[in-house]
Amino acid sequence: MTPRTPMRLVRARPEPPFTVTFDDREIAVLPGQTIAAALWSVGVMSWRTTRGSGERRGVFCGIGVCFDCLLTVNGRPNQRACLVRAEPGDVIRTQEGTGHHD
Amino acid sequence: MTDDRRGTVEPRGTTDRPGLAVIGAGPAGLAAALAAAARGVQVTLVDAAPEAGGQFYRRPAAGLGARHPRALHHQWRTWERLRDGLAAHIEAGRVTHLTDHHVWCVERESGVLVVHALLGPEQEEPVVVRADAVVLATGGYEKVLPFPGWTLPGVVTAGGAQAMLKGGLVLPGRTAVVAGTGPLLMPVAVGLAAAGAKVAALVESADPRAFVRHARVLAAHPGKVAEGALYAAGLARHRIGVHVRHAVVEAHGTDRLEAVTVAALDTDGRVRDGSEWRVPCDSLAVGHGMLPHTDLAETLGCRLDGVNVAVDDEQRTDVPGVWAAGETTGIGGAVLSLAEGRIAGLSVAARLDSRAPEPSSYARPANTRAGLREFFAAVDNVCTPPAGWAERIGDDTLVCRCEEVPASAVREAVDELGAGDVRTVKLLTRAGMGWCQGRMCGPAVAGLAGCPTTPSRRPFARPVPLGVLAREPGESP
Incomplete structure (x- = not known):
């Protein structure tokens, strides 16, 4: 039996993927996915360390309210991965602390 | 019978200066926009998302080519009606839909409502919309009470x-536990399982038998009971183990979630010692109910009733020209939001004509509203977090995720420094001072301080660049 997946559930026929880099690693993204969705789909669950204890964080609320999923996109820190849609060629980086001194 | 007067009246408002600005394009906002536009009101619909639908009708982005998006949804026919209605009004020029517009403030200036937004996703470019009336349909967000390990990656609301599944077609992991309390848990568990996750357990702290106290209310809502039965069938089909009167008391892992501890609750709702067992999982979807977004209403000076925006029979707030509908006036789901939005839209259309709406024109949605408010009051009564949850938060457990404030600091502020409310705790500990402005930690801080959750009186609904604030009034745009 073919395993269930979200894509199969909605009978998705996505447009061709494009690439972005996440911490210098190339990852394929389906058009329309947020950065958070793109990272989840390759098994990356955290992309920020807190500025106090350096804890790893990723998506929490998923709808732009909690600001836990912040990362750096094309040099701009503090972007909410759950809201920002990935664009071809995006350079995405883990955000350390405030993201202003890396 | 239709009471639409489409095309028969002069529009109230123009594209430049709409009669009505609706903030939020979820069920409440869409219903309000459609009802008002159908009665000749020029409407501008302002929404933060790239597409209409709100959280409830969030759909995969077009590029994902979902040919069967309804597999992730309930009440899809209703969505099709809303979607087609919106498209028709946009086509006819009666509704302008501003997507990716993040509203941070609405103010009233000599009788005109001024809506300030930032254009997304960067949220730096300011946009202003002026209107004679505003419907606040800003929805709600999830409440999560802290427990050890709740900040681990893999723990999500x-x-x-x-939302990640509906919008991005992705799962938080292979093996999920769904936990907390409230009507959202069942559809989330069934949705994750249908999409291929193994849902190891659904852990609900409420005791469904408590609904017996509300038997009359349940009997009055056979549709809601049927909906529950439908989800129950889904849980059985996917062989999801359901543990009622249980709670997840701890999440384990180092850099990401590896397991959770589940415990039974006794008849008082307290954790039964020795009942704990461990469930391996790489994701935990947790929620303890919802809270309304009320920032815009608060800045406008609208009266609140507890945490909800207070409205009258016509969904009017006590500020002239400002209506509110949907979760922002009290959590109650999509059907209630649709009814409230429709009433608000009808009322706006009449009031902009300087007349009162005929009560008969909104008798049906008013009836729906009365019933569902009663139903969700019962749900609220039954779906409560475990008793004594605040005492159980470990001293080193973070309460404020943004500012990394542990429970010990909040306890010290309360017990030793005499803080008795959320605001004082914030000033003493920084809990609630970070990026989310206390939206996540507010209920926990209130629980630890032993006071009710209160609205936070935030001047702006979202972070605003200083350059936008520094701009002189009247300066473009």
């Missing part, structure tokens, strides 16, 4: 897991 139940609604967040659902």
Whole structure:
């Protein structure tokens, strides 16, 4: 039996993927996915360390309210991965602390 | 019978200066926009998302080519009606839909409502919309109470897991536990399982038998009971183990979630010692109910009733020209939001004509509203977090995720420094001072301080660049 997946559930026929880099690693993204969705789909669950204890964080609320999923996109820190849609060629980086001194 | 007067009246408002600005394009906002536009009101619909639908009708982006998006949804026919209605009004020029517009403030200036937004996703470019009336349909967000390990990657809100699935077609992991309390948990568990996750357990702290106290209310809502039965069938089909009167008391892992501890609750709702067992999982979708977004209403000076925006029979707030509908006036789901939005839209159309709406024109949605408010009051009564949850938060457990404030600091502020409310705790500990402005930690801080959750009186609904604030009034745009 073919395993269930979200894509199969909605009978998705996505447009061709494009690439972005996440911490210098190339990852394929389906058009329309947020950065958070793109990272989840390759098994990356955290992309920020807190500025106090350096804890790893990723998506929490998923709808732009909690600001836990912040990362750096094309040099701009503090972007909410759950809201920002990935664009071809995006350079995405883990955000350390405030993201202003890396 | 239709009471639409489409095309028969002069529009109230123009594209430049709409009669009505609706903030939020979820069920409440869409219903309000459609009802008002159908009665000749020029409407501008302002929404933060790239597409209409709100959280409830969040759909995969077009590029994902979902040919069967309804597999992730309930009440899809209703969505099709809303979607087609919106498209028709946009086509006819009666509704302008501003997507990716993040509203941070609405103010009243000599009788005109001025809506300030930032254009997304960067949220730096300011946009201003002026209107004679505003409907606030800003929805709600999920409440999560802290427990050890709740900041681990892999722990997400139940609604967040659902949003990521509906919008991005992705799962938080292979093996999920869904936990907390409230009506959202069942659809989230069934949705994750249908999409291929193994849902190891659904852990609900409420005791469904408590609904017996509300038997009359349940009997009055056979549709809601049927909906529950439908989800129950889904849980059985996917062989999801349901543990009622249980709670997840700890999440384990180092850099990401590896397991959770589940415990039974006794008849008082307290954790039964020795009942704990461990469930391996790589994701936990957790939620303890929802809270309304009320920032815009608060800045406008609208009266609140507890945490909800207070409205009258016509969904009017006590500020002239300002209506509110949907979750922002009290959590109650999509059907209630649709009814409230429709009433608000009808009322706006009449009031902009300087007349009162005929009560008969909104008798049906008013009836729906009365019933569902009663139903969700019962749900609220039954779906409560475990008793003594605040005492159980470990001293080193973070309460404020943004500012990394542990429970010990909040306890010290309360017990030793005499803080008795959320605001004082914030000033003493920084809990609530970070990026989310206390939206996540507010209920926990209130629980630890032993006071009710209160609205936070935030001047702006979202972070605003200083350059936008520094701009002189009247300066473009």
